[in-house]
Amino acid sequence: MIFTAAGTALREAERPATEPGPGQVRLNVQACAVCRTDLHIVDGELPDPKLPLVLGHQIVGLVSGLGDGTSRFSLGERVGVPWLGWTDGSCRFCRAGRENLCDRARFTGYQLDGGFAEETVADERYCLRLPEGYSDLEVAPLLCAGLIGYRSLVMTANAERLGLYGFGASAHIIAQVARWQTRRVFAFTRPGDTEGQRFALSLGAEWAGSSTESPPEELDAAIIFAPVGELVPVALAAVAKGGVVVCAGIHMSEIPSFSYDLLWGERVLRSVANLTRHDGEEFMQLAPKVPVRTQIREFRLEEANEALQHLRAGELHGAAVLKIG
Numbered sequence: 001m002i003f004t005a006a007g008t009a010l011r012e013a014e015r016p017a018t019e020p021g022p023g024q025v026r027l028n029v030q031a032c033a034v035c036r037t038d039l040h041i042v043d044g045e046l047p048d049p050k051l052p053l054v055l056g057h058q059i060v061g062l063v064s065g066l067g068d069g070t071s072r073f074s075l076g077e078r079v080g081v082p083w084l085g086w087t088d089g090s091c092r093f094c095r096a097g098r099e100n101l102c103d104r105a106r107f108t109g110y111q112l113d114g115g116f117a118e119e120t121v122a123d124e125r126y127c128l129r130l131p132e133g134y135s136d137l138e139v140a141p142l143l144c145a146g147l148i149g150y151r152s153l154v155m156t157a158n159a160e161r162l163g164l165y166g167f168g169a170s171a172h173i174i175a176q177v178a179r180w181q182t183r184r185v186f187a188f189t190r191p192g193d194t195e196g197q198r199f200a201l202s203l204g205a206e207w208a209g210s211s212t213e214s215p216p217e218e219l220d221a222a223i224i225f226a227p228v229g230e231l232v233p234v235a236l237a238a239v240a241k242g243g244v245v246v247c248a249g250i251h252m253s254e255i256p257s258f259s260y261d262l263l264w265g266e267r268v269l270r271s272v273a274n275l276t277r278h279d280g281e282e283f284m285q286l287a288p289k290v291p292v293r294t295q296i297r298e299f300r301l302e303e304a305n306e307a308l309q310h311l312r313a314g315e316l317h318g319a320a321v322l323k324i325g
């Protein structure tokens with residue numbers, strides 16, 4: 001069964017092709033984690049999705065078919081399919097090793113059919129080998145929550161006091177990596193989310209509070225995972241001179257205007273966009289060393305819309321994952 005963004009089963013004629021084309025592998029999907037980006041796509045906040053579309057870009061699958069010219073994987077091997085699904089390899093960004101910014105990139109579960117399905121196909125060059133020692137369900141959230149979070153963390157350079165705004169799937173992974181790197185973690189949740197604050201403390205945050213509160217001391221960097229533009233001036237006000245605020249999401253509500261004082265002092269405000277294959281390979285090697293432990297809430301494929309609703313309501317502590325295989 002294949003579900004569209006609207007939660008309806010696709011008509012037979014609309015079912016995506018699952019014969020692997022040249023360079024593609026076919027996968028029996030075992031698990032697919034749910035991301036805030038899926039919700040932005042459902043809500044029409046990202047332009048021009050492929051329609052009809054199968055969502056899902058944190059796919060764990062077993063190779064069940066090999067297209068012409070494939071050579072990286074063998075039948076039965078477990079692989080991961082992340083958000084970056086294809087690039088042209090020829091634009092000025094690709095040539096400079098910045099394929100995450102490719103002018104013609106195509107993304108899984110957005111311009112390419114994704115993993116909220118029993119089968120999918122993927123270009124083998126963009127698939128990732130997954131660390132052993134994780135179940136299919138546990139490893140799935142590493143594929144976006146983990147590795148986009150990791151790219152955001154890298155953008156904070158060696159910041160010691162790190163603020164995480166929005167303590168969801170990404171932050172719960174990145175808090176563990178940051179603690180392993182001996183950084184100090186300060187977690188900000190929705191006001192009143194004491195359970196989320198306890199969860200952050202249990203993962204090594206030394207302070208957890210509401211996003212409306214000031215941290216007990218200045219921060220050296222902040223990562224904003226929540227898609228809430230109001231948090232930008234809040235986070236800038238919390239970081240010290242020379243600090244960086246990284247916006248990790250693909251979409252954010254309008255950022256209110258703010259006084260230049262908040263940016264003055266060589267504070268930096270930046271976004272993180274997508275991932276490179278190099279990010280993926282690096283993070284998949286790092287995660288078992290920490291070791292990152294993902295907290296997951298399991299849903300069936302048929303419950304994909306419920307999982308998205310829980311995500312919208314901020315009711316998940318950790319990551320929602322669809323168990324499919």
Ligand SMILES: [Zn+2]
Pocket residue numbers: 087088089090091092093094095099101102103104105
């Ligand atoms: Zn390119």
Ligand SMILES: [Zn+2]
Pocket residue numbers: 035036037038057083144145
């Ligand atoms: Zn994602």
